[in-house]
Amino acid sequence: MTKADIVETIYEKVGLSKRESARIVDMIFDIMKNKLEFGENVKISGFGSFSVRDKNARRGRNPQTGEEIIISSRRVLSFKPSNVLRKQINNF
Amino acid sequence: MNKSEMIEELAVQADLNHKVAETIVNLVIDSMKSALIEGDRIELRGFGSFHIEEYQSYTGRNPKTGASIEVPPKKLPFFKAGKELKEKINNQFLDELNQE
Numbered sequence: 001m002t003k004a005d006i007v008e009t010i011y012e013k014v015g016l017s018k019r020e021s022a023r024i025v026d027m028i029f030d031i032m033k034n035k036l037e038f039g040e041n042v043k044i045s046g047f048g049s050f051s052v053r054d055k056n057a058r059r060g061r062n063p064q065t066g067e068e069i070i071i072s073s074r075r076v077l078s079f080k081p082s083n084v085l086r087k088q089i090n091n092f
Numbered sequence: 093m094n095k096s097e098m099i100e101e102l103a104v105q106a107d108l109n110h111k112v113a114e115t116i117v118n119l120v121i122d123s124m125k126s127a128l129i130e131g132d133r134i135e136l137r138g139f140g141s142f143h144i145e146e147y148q149s150y151t152g153r154n155p156k157t158g159a160s161i162e163v164p165p166k167k168l169p170f171f172k173a174g175k176e177l178k179e180k181i182n183n184q185f186l187d188e189l190n191q192e
Contacts, residue, residue: 001134088129
């Protein structure tokens, strides 16, 4: 599934034009991206939550050369599926 | 931000009636859910991708009691952030560090 499939669903079910449907779908993901970029978590009930986490610097190894390197502190995005979604995926 | 705040923000930005914004957000989420339930992969350019990982059943242990338990086969959804989004999130973090 891609964004085009989501746009198609909106177009068919809401009665907006294709162009308007595409604009609105993009807007939804842009709103989420914007929050996440500024470090805010996004929680979508029934689906899951996207959270940004700050990681401390740590010592790691280049798996190819075995050379020890410092992995600098960074901020990462993670997704945790909701229990409802997990159950639905497993047909419970 | 939660779902109702997202609906509110969409209504304002797209100049939509609240009810319509709510319907659209729910349709987007439901179509993503259906795709994952069917085991389909979702690719959202500029945002990231979702896929399902299947696990065979295995013998695990209850960490509290140590009792052996048979864990049934399961499927789990995973998300991988897109490169662009990943970089933006980390760049904001680096900017904050530099300002301290």
